[in-house]
Amino acid sequence: MDRLLIRGGRVIDPVNKVDARLDLLVAEGKVAALGQSLDAPEGVRVVEAAGKVVAPGLIDMHVHLREPGREDEETVETGCLAAVAGGFTAVAAMPNTDPVTDNQAAVGYIIREAIRSGYATVYPVGAITKGLAGESLAEMGGMIEAGAVAFTDDGHCVNSAEMMLKAMKYSTIFDVPIINHCEDKSLVGGGAMNAGLVATRLGLAGVAAESEEIIVYRDCALARLSGARYHVAHLSCARSAGIVERFKAEGVRVSAEVTPHHLVLTDAAVEGYNTNAKMAPPLRRTEDVAALRKALAAGVIDCIATDHAPHHYNEKEAAFADAPNGVIGLETAFPVLYTELVLGKVLSLGALIEKMSPAPARVLGVRGGSLAQGQIADITVLDLDTKWSIDKNSFYSKSRNTPFDGMQVTGRAVATVVGGRLVWELGG
């Protein structure tokens, strides 16, 4: 087992209210000591972190790893390598693979593949319904036993309120979150982007914000009725945030995530029929971006998740309406968010770390998010000074479908420690 001394960094640990220049000693997979001028025991590996930030490992609670079924787009291994290169020590994998992660064996397979790869920890999220078909509940109990941490039919919305209520009631036995991709299918229809001026000008069918708001409202009401823990995936519009705020104030157990692209881009990014700006829910208006930032800063939206969705470039090279939804995000999330939200004075650095580590750990009920002595040594070392240009050709992900290629950013992860092991170093 590696022993590491991460020396001289600015340790930022929001949960324990630490922000100080400290050494951090890792032994037996845990944080063994934090202090000034710690001795380097015999045989310890030293990571020099002077001038860098040492933070609890980032956790992405919403990624698509595409294995099994689309190993040409991503595998558990390449997704986990992309994760640690982006500073993420753990990710939650969505179940819309082929076959669908809707049973115990499928959950076990993903966990074993992640352990074999040896990079990030993967927490499988099981399907709510068998085959994501929306017709009968998947075997939640068996999946929990195998290591699933939450349930969703992501990629699809659970359209039936009755099915959603059933799933929520059943989930209370295990007290795990039920996550929904909130888009009323009957309103989305053939819509390819946000309904609005840009869609009209481009001659593309639009998706109204109401398609999301209706489901967010319905699900929050069902969470109140069932007492379940409910989590809104990739919340994208101003009024949805208002609905979450209202139900939270009532004491309903609801949480929400927002993606970097919904915090930074608007539907203007679709101009030129840019399929790397096509996602579900779609990029919205400037007013929505402003509202999402405000809701995130105010704690109405709990955390940031990338919805990393790899696609083969051949498929994104299609006509806009035919191209698949989704963009990758593991390797761009921190630099894009640090540049836009921290340097842009929307969030403090501590608040950004809180939204990307302790908050998702809390929502999922998993370890991590803290650097207190005795905690699991999942650690991210961040360089906040480097200015660089995002280059999709340098990604570890198998896919290249990013809307941020060529963006000038500041800051990046430079070293990632998972369970006490230094699994990735920039240029290492």
Ligand SMILES: [Zn+2]
């Ligand atoms: Zn989704």
Ligand SMILES: [Zn+2]
């Ligand atoms: Zn997704």
